[in-house]
Amino acid sequence: xxxxxxxxxxxxxxxxxxxxxxxxxxxxxxxxxxxxxxxxxxxxxxxxxxxxxxxxxxxxxxxxxxxxxxxxxxxxxxxxxxxxxxxxxxxxxxxxxxxxxxxxxxxxxxxxxxxxxxxxxxxxxxxxxxxxxxxxxxxxxxxxxxxxxxxxxxxxxxxxxxxxxxxxxxxxxxxxxxxxxxxxxxxxxxxxxxxxxx
Numbered sequence: 001x002x003x004x005x006x007x008x009x010x011x012x013x014x015x016x017x018x019x020x021x022x023x024x025x026x027x028x029x030x031x032x033x034x035x036x037x038x039x040x041x042x043x044x045x046x047x048x049x050x051x052x053x054x055x056x057x058x059x060x061x062x063x064x065x066x067x068x069x070x071x072x073x074x075x076x077x078x079x080x081x082x083x084x085x086x087x088x089x090x091x092x093x094x095x096x097x098x099x100x101x102x103x104x105x106x107x108x109x110x111x112x113x114x115x116x117x118x119x120x121x122x123x124x125x126x127x128x129x130x131x132x133x134x135x136x137x138x139x140x141x142x143x144x145x146x147x148x149x150x151x152x153x154x155x156x157x158x159x160x161x162x163x164x165x166x167x168x169x170x171x172x173x174x175x176x177x178x179x180x181x182x183x184x185x186x187x188x189x190x191x192x193x194x195x196x197x198x
Contacts (some may be wrong), residue, residue: 108143
């Protein structure tokens with residue numbers, strides 16, 4: 001006689017398969033969660049480390065920027081000091097130049113030429129005076145051209161005196177001082193000619 005299994009074995013087998021499937025799915029979900037959590041933790045750690053390095057670099061960059069600003073300030077101070085040193089050196093070398101100019105003007109002014117006013121404007125000198133003749137002014141211009149301190153004589157005008165009884169002609173002459181950087185600190189006020197005659 002044939003053996004018949006009347007128990008619900010198919011339902012039991014189906015339940016076992018479902019249980020294994022659920023176990024496998026649960027294990028897969030847990031494994032996936034753990035994998036994602038691990039990767040996330042690793043990347044978070046890497047990001048935190050990079051943020052820390054970035055913060056450190058930003059701090060160092062800020063320090064370097066501050067030092068660069070200080071260096072620029074020092075460069076400006078150095079330039080100012082160099083300018084002051086150059087100015088002091090110029091003043092030191094030219095402290096007697098005003099006297100030298102007056103002495104040179106006295107040398108180049110011939111007899112018969114009388115200076116009534118001397119005025120300095122920047123590097124130029126303005127001479128105003130009277131002359132007995134044009135030849136004497138020509139001699140004065142040649143003397144200025146041969147001078148080591150004065151240069152570029154320019155006769156602005158020469159005219160006979162307004163009084164017919166006077167034999168003197170009025171003139172105005174411009175001169176340049178050589179190496180004017182040495183006399184930048186000199187006074188710009190008009191100076192009367194010393195003595196009035198040469």
